[in-house]
Amino acid sequence: xxxxxxxxxxxxxxxxxxxVAVARPTWLPEAVAAVVAAAVLLAFGAVSVGRTRQALxxxxxxxxxxxxxxxxxxxxxxxGLFDALGTLMARRSNDSPRRLLALVFILAASxxxxxxxxxxxxxLTPVIFATVTRLRMTPTPYVYACDHLANSASLLLPISxxxxxxxxxxxxxxxxxxxxxxxxPTLGVIAIEWVVLTRFFGAELRRPREQVAxxxxxxxxxxxxxxxxxxxxxFLVSSxxxxxxxxxxxxxxxxxxVPALVRRKTTLRGILQALQPGFLIFVFxxxxxxxxxxxxxxxxxxxAVLPHGESFIYMxxxxxxxxxxxxxxxxxxxxxxxxxxxxxxxxxxxxxxxxGVNIGPNLTYVGSLATLLWRRILRAEGTEVNLGEFxxxxxxxVPAxxxxxxxLLWAVTRLGA
Amino acid sequence: xxxxxxIVEGTWMAAVAAAKQFVPADAQITLLHVMPAEAxxxxxxxxxxxxxxxxxxxxxxxxxIAVQVASGLLADARVLLGRDATLNAQGGRVGDAVVAAAQKTDLLxxxxxxxxAGEGPRSMGPTARYVLDHAPCPVLLVWSKQADAT
Numbered sequence: 001x002x003x004x005x006x007x008x009x010x011x012x013x014x015x016x017x018x019x020v021a022v023a024r025p026t027w028l029p030e031a032v033a034a035v036v037a038a039a040v041l042l043a044f045g046a047v048s049v050g051r052t053r054q055a056l057x058x059x060x061x062x063x064x065x066x067x068x069x070x071x072x073x074x075x076x077x078x079x080g081l082f083d084a085l086g087t088l089m090a091r092r093s094n095d096s097p098r099r100l101l102a103l104v105f106i107l108a109a110s111x112x113x114x115x116x117x118x119x120x121x122x123x124l125t126p127v128i129f130a131t132v133t134r135l136r137m138t139p140t141p142y143v144y145a146c147d148h149l150a151n152s153a154s155l156l157l158p159i160s161x162x163x164x165x166x167x168x169x170x171x172x173x174x175x176x177x178x179x180x181x182x183x184x185p186t187l188g189v190i191a192i193e194w195v196v197l198t199r200f201f202g203a204e205l206r207r208p209r210e211q212v213a214x215x216x217x218x219x220x221x222x223x224x225x226x227x228x229x230x231x232x233x234x235f236l237v238s239s240x241x242x243x244x245x246x247x248x249x250x251x252x253x254x255x256x257x258v259p260a261l262v263r264r265k266t267t268l269r270g271i272l273q274a275l276q277p278g279f280l281i282f283v284f285x286x287x288x289x290x291x292x293x294x295x296x297x298x299x300x301x302x303x304a305v306l307p308h309g310e311s312f313i314y315m316x317x318x319x320x321x322x323x324x325x326x327x328x329x330x331x332x333x334x335x336x337x338x339x340x341x342x343x344x345x346x347x348x349x350x351x352x353x354x355x356g357v358n359i360g361p362n363l364t365y366v367g368s369l370a371t372l373l374w375r376r377i378l379r380a381e382g383t384e385v386n387l388g389e390f391x392x393x394x395x396x397x398v399p400a401x402x403x404x405x406x407x408l409l410w411a412v413t414r415l416g417a
Numbered sequence: 418x419x420x421x422x423x424i425v426e427g428t429w430m431a432a433v434a435a436a437k438q439f440v441p442a443d444a445q446i447t448l449l450h451v452m453p454a455e456a457x458x459x460x461x462x463x464x465x466x467x468x469x470x471x472x473x474x475x476x477x478x479x480x481x482i483a484v485q486v487a488s489g490l491l492a493d494a495r496v497l498l499g500r501d502a503t504l505n506a507q508g509g510r511v512g513d514a515v516v517a518a519a520q521k522t523d524l525l526x527x528x529x530x531x532x533x534a535g536e537g538p539r540s541m542g543p544t545a546r547y548v549l550d551h552a553p554c555p556v557l558l559v560w561s562k563q564a565d566a567t
Contacts, residue, residue: 021468021469023466028456030467030468030469040469066470070470118467118470120466121463121464121466121467122464125459125460125463126460126478126479129456129457129460129479129482129483130478130479133482133483133486134482136426136427136484136486137426137427137488138425138426138456139453140453140455141458142456143455143456143459143460144455144456144459146560147459147463150463162470201542202539203530203539203540203541203542203543203544203545204530204542205529205540206530206531207425207426207427207428207561208427208531208532208562209427210426210427210430213426217476276469276470276508277471279468279469279470282468283470285484317473330466331466332468361466363464365458365459365462365463366462366463366465366467366518367463367465367466368466369464371465378437384508386453386454386455389455390455390459397480
């Protein structure tokens with residue numbers, strides 16, 4: 001098969017798989033679509049058996065890591081960590097909407113960085129909504145803050161976002177080095193979010209607040225917090241003690257899961273559900289499809305489009321292109337495409353791409369314009385949601401956040417050099 | 418005479434106090450609260466960004482919390498008003514919903530988003546300003562200072 005034909009076939013496979021993942025038809029799980037597309041590419045010789053095996057081998061540690069993180073997130077939910085944090089936040093807010101927003105910022109950023117953005121979006125956001133609504137305050141600013149910080153604060157650690165996990169191995173950095181380089185850019189982006197959100201929702205934040213009784217009892221699950229803390233420390237010192245990150249994550253997941261299984265707080269079925277096997281298979285399939293596309297010319301094309309070099313302008317360019325790509329498709333496939341193309345250029349280029357794919361999704365609340373448009377088509381009549389507000393807030397934060405984070409990343413890498 | 422009082426979290430006491438003070442005893446009063454749809458939409462739809470790595474979680478719990486809190490708010494407002502009033506709880510685009518509800522009334526009572534400390538254009542957020550700009554009827558605009566609530 002010619003290279004051109006292989007590329008076309010791989011791109012079609014990628015488009016179909018992503019379309020299924022976005023549209024989520026009930027009769028066709030995205031994992032099946034990804035596996036079938038990968039099998040077709042393999043059958044037509046668009047990707048070799050050896051390359052498939054290599055792609056699977058490259059992805060396996062990352063997928064294992066993701067599985068461990070999903071279990072840790074699920075354990076935190078099971079032990080009531082997010083509900084307890086929500087109540088604690090309500091009690092500490094002292095009748096001040098601004099203070100409450102600051103607490104939401106701290107909470108969302110911490111949960112995102114340490115337990116990953118999945119937990120912030122799926123588990124923390126509903127808690128924030130419920131807590132703030134019960135305090136008789138308009139929940140909109142707080143829920144937006146949670147949603148935005150899930151993306152913005154996910155720059156910090158390799159575990160904070162699946163995109164980081166995927167790019168982390170390509171970057172060749174240690175856990176601690178990655179986190180150190182991303183610390184200032186993350187703080188810069190959070191500062192931008194604070195300035196924009198407090199101005200955007202100035203009216204809601206200036207309103208007087210009623211005294212609403214908050215439950216006195218907060219039971220923080222100490223053991224769970226301790227496991228999360230020790231696991232994090234393990235990640236940071238992993239390269240010093242020479243233990244692979246995967247084993248540390250697995251130990252953390254086991255420490256939360258095994259006691260719960262023994263005490264029948266959860267079942268094997270519940271654990272299997274939390275692991276989301278369908279999604280893990282989907283990523284494997286997607287990895288093969290992207291490998292086929294990359295080898296047959298996509299990587300070369302991406303390299304031709306992306307700027308080269310380590311100056312500030314180049315880094316901003318990489319971040320901007322990555323943000324656009326993440327919004328066209330979704331940041332997961334965007335990272336799979338970008339990481340191999342940028343890895344030879346060094347870790348700074350990979351980190352710059354992560355700025356784009358992690359911050360970019362804030363342009364739309366569903367992570368990509370394709371998803372947003374699809375949702376609009378699905379419910380053409382449902383205009384009760386003020387879509388302009390979402391898009392305006394994204395337009396106000398994302399370009400500024402990209403600019404500031406790229407500048408800070410550039411400064412940090414200069415300082416290190 | 419039909420009067421619509423717009424009930425907003427934090428400022429509703431001032432609106433109700435103004436209605437108590439200025440609305441004639443024979444007027445029919447409706448208390449309206451609109452829960453903005455955006456927060457629930459974000460909580461419901463943001464997991465789409467994760468592609469497949471999330472459970473299809475029910476968001477009915479969030480909806481029921483919103484409904485429960487809104488009806489509690491309206492009930493408290495009626496108690497403060499101290500007379501009979503129709504309660505109207507809605508969800509959706511707040512500005513549009515308030516303007517639509519005001520079509521059939523003779524007076525709309527609106528509280529600003531802050532007290533005297535915030536005098537000037539910033540005393541009203543975009544939603545309150547939209548309601549003011551599009552209100553089809555006369556509007557009674559009051560400061561949100563809670564001391565007035567007696």
